[in-house]
Amino acid sequence: MDLHIVWFVLWGVLWAVYFMLDGFVLGAGMLHRVLGKNDLDRRVVINSFGPVWDGNEVWLITAGGATFAAFPTTYALMFSYLYTPLLLLLFALIVRGVSFEFRSKEEGATWRGCWDWAIVISSFVPALLFGVAFGNIFSGLPMDQAGYHGSLIALLNPYGIVSGLLFVMLFLEHGALYVAVKSTGDLSRRAESLARTLWIPLLVVAVVFLGYTNFATKLYDNYLKAPVFLVVPLLAVAALVGVRTLLGMGNTLAAFASSCVTILGVVGTGVIGLFPNLIPSNMDSLYSLTIYNSSSSEYTLQIMTGVAFTFVPVVILYKIWVYRLFRGRITAEAVAADHEAY
Template sequence: MDALYALQVTWFVLWGVLWSVYFMLDGFVLGMGMLYPFMARDEKEKRTMIATVGPVWDGNEVWLITAGGATFAAFPTTYALMFSYLYTALLLLLFSLIIRGVSIEFRGKVEKQGWKRFWDVGIFVGGMLPAVLFGIAFGNIFQGLPMDASGYHGTLVGLFNPYGLLAGVLFVFLFMVHGALYVSVKTTGGLSRRAAAFAGRSWSVLAAVAILFLVHTYLSTGIFANYLASPVLFLLPLAAVSSLALIRLQLSRGSLAGAFAASCSTIVLVCATGFVGLFPNLIPSSLDTAYSMTITNSSSSVATLAVMTVVALVFVPVVIAYKAWVYRVFRGPLNPEDIDSQKVY
């Protein structure tokens, strides 16, 4: 195995890790947004829900920016073609993320009913829409995009195919359960209880969607080819399903933190299952496999990959260390008195 290929594999793994961590961390922020208009019963509960993500939403979104930047640096051809092929879908994603960030930060800055109601809608849209769009995007990537020697032949409407939509529904429920568990862990009293109860109820829907999704994936994508070639890999989707079951188990035992941890690992394992199935493709072609974007035909040069590897080895552990420390500073449920006295949101 030559150095270039080793680096290409390394960056495929890092690419998968960045996306997985992004979905694990931003998943609960998006999930909080989806639940926000229905779960918070009064102004204080609304502010409490926003405050659960207040110190972390921006840092979590940076994982997306890093995933994008890493795609640009390590697989520039994939970055260029994927972003231009999915132009309008990404435009919608951009706007929904813009709305999300601004809504979270601006809602509490003016004490007027109309102002707050406007941003309330923004928080919901900014939670729901990115989840749907990410699901549809990855669903279509798993199926392969229609591309060949003459370029891309897909349309925006074409992305809304049954499998793509099912992936969108899967992401929505994954993040909704995840967000409900996060809110239940970070709050106290009625809000926490209602969030936990909601997580339990929506878990059943999530489990049903997940099974449907696995079957549909087998029928309409090439994701399982790698698994059939080396059956030992089936341990991965098995672990994902077990982790999903563990969420339910922990909830029954009354351990909210345990359920949230299981939900974190479920998201990571679902992503890992997808990425292992994609390898060595980043984006397969549904028309002609010669035009699939792979780690070999779309990567950077050996020099750039080597530089980026050093950068990742230096900075990623540091980032994880201070992020972990800041999460520790803010550990445990929010103090209801702080919500009143600090008035950040």
């Protein structure tokens, strides 16, 4: 078996699972001020993902670590070329993490108001930046033998922005559905109704993205070569339609599940289109970073495969267990009474 391909698949899976899991935390974080009319409601939103957000973020750390271990050249060039956007992403992730912890530690309205805004901004920035970054990776970065010719401004090209908007909309929808599923009463109803409203612009952005991808990227070439993979984008579209249908039927849990599939499908669509590139060059394909020219040695890939196939299943098992442990809706009364809550 070609370990390069195994690691390409793992790489895609790590990113997809990360976006599926942190997507609802980012979305709920962006929305918690809008959905929560008072402090207690906002705390319900934050506590709805309180026990799991940190574990969700680890998928990103692992995606980064896996890129380093399996494709070190891609890791080195991707992180240094995208220095400024990654820096902003880093700042946002740092602020977001401490905001959850710090917010509840003082009573004052100013204190909490500040951290509320910190949460909104530090949830929006990663959603947008991940979208912009992946949009640019899909369309290729300007690199040749002399190195990188891009800049922060150049990343904000129309396709990058559409892709950024797509990520923001996907996570907003995902977050609204999550809050609808995890909360009760008015808060849950508001979240559900917002999810219906958000679905229309999400659909518009998704359609624009899919159409634009045909012109801005070479992602669809792989699908022409192997049409069997079309099942992934079709699944993503079906799941997106499913979100609205299931919402119409009043089944928010199923709609949330469908939103999970949408995110997995969208990331999968992009990653399959990239193969065998990790980061294509839009100047000369000779300088594209592929799973072959940027990978670790066969020996390292073997070791890392052993590690991944031993530990990732264990991780998945206890992640499922912890989601089951904290399943069910969170009520305002329970948050108010729980002195360990955020």
